[in-house]
Amino acid sequence: MPPLSSRFARLPEYLLASIPQKKRELRARGVDVIDLGAGDADLAPPTEAVHALERAVRDPAMSRYGFGTGLPAFREAVSRWMHRRFALSFDPMREIVPLIGSKEGIAHLALAYLNAGDVAIIPEPGYLAYLGGSLLADGVPHVYALQSRNDFLLELDDVPSNVLARTKLVYLNYPNNPTAAIAPRDYLERTVAQCRARDILLVYDNAYSELAYDGYRPPSIFEIPGARDVAIEFHSLSKTYNMTGWRCGWAVARPETAAVLAKVKSFVDTGAFMAVQAAGAAALDAWERFLPGNLRTFLERRDAAVAAFRAAGFTCEPPRATMYLWIPLPAGVPSAAFAERLLNEEGVVVLPGSSFGAGGEGFFRISFITSPERIADAATRAGRVLDRFEAAVV
16 A cells, blocks of 8 residues: 555544444443533434425425535525624625535635745644644645633734744634633734734634523624635534534625635535525524524533532533533643543543644543533542542542
8 A cells, every 4th residue: 555645644633533432332341421522412303304305305406516606505504693683784696505414514725825835823722623634735724723821812913923924824712612702802803903014814704603691692703794705604503503413504705705615625525415505594594493492402511510510529610601510620630641531431422632733732622512411420430530630649
């Protein structure tokens, strides 16, 4: 076999890819596994989406190639939703790009903008698609360590000027995975201004825009003056509508930027299954009816998770958005070792902070994606593992 490319060799391990096999092995041994790893809730999609899919799969036209245009009704539903949700208007055919889940669009975008030696600023801890897309495009990732002391915000003023001079892309994700941080408006305003001044494309991952609590409403980056000149925003049906496996999302940007991503995609895929796009359109049109009940469930689980992990000896605060708790570990407890022992000894899946990059060390992430009772059980088991670590230190 020929040798692997250097860009492939630079890719880190993707922990979530190995977890399903480990779960199967444990369950085969009779272990009761509680999975709080992936952001993949055990809840149902909107009934409107299910019924739309049932109708669409019976239409032979839906089984043809969608190509980049895809299903016009999906584009139109996205445009309507962006207007209802953010009071923003986008041309459905020129400013919206249907995606096979937002992840692939985020990863493919770098292929259009990065030459060898060009910099992409990557938040760490962060979603590995940002890093993976940049590496596969032969770009140079500049890893920015998100810190609790500045509310996990990526501040471009902290990036060395010689790095900024070579920067083509900066990835932002608020509400944030994995930290659950949110971005104040003044932060977004100054970041947009800096990207405009330096001609940097702001890649805004807004997958968690609808999972927010306590009266908080996450904005679109396009609510910020000047953002249309420098930003592209990604959305997903996965989290809001419990449709992770359906692989349906979109990007929105001014026509010139949208066309760039669409051209890259024309060489790597032929569009999402149009029946799924029909279901996506139905889900978006059901937003007002579906979202409140879904949010009540997540809020109940958030509060149960915070209470349970506090009772088990951990420190955590209730996040105002996402489906995650980002929980600090005591000094001297490595996150990977903690997560491995928790899985092997207690059958609970969590993600070590280090799996999101070295900057995530010292934390672990749980997803409040199952019932309060199961979350409480998982927290009790995690507390037992923490006690064993602390006993070993003594």
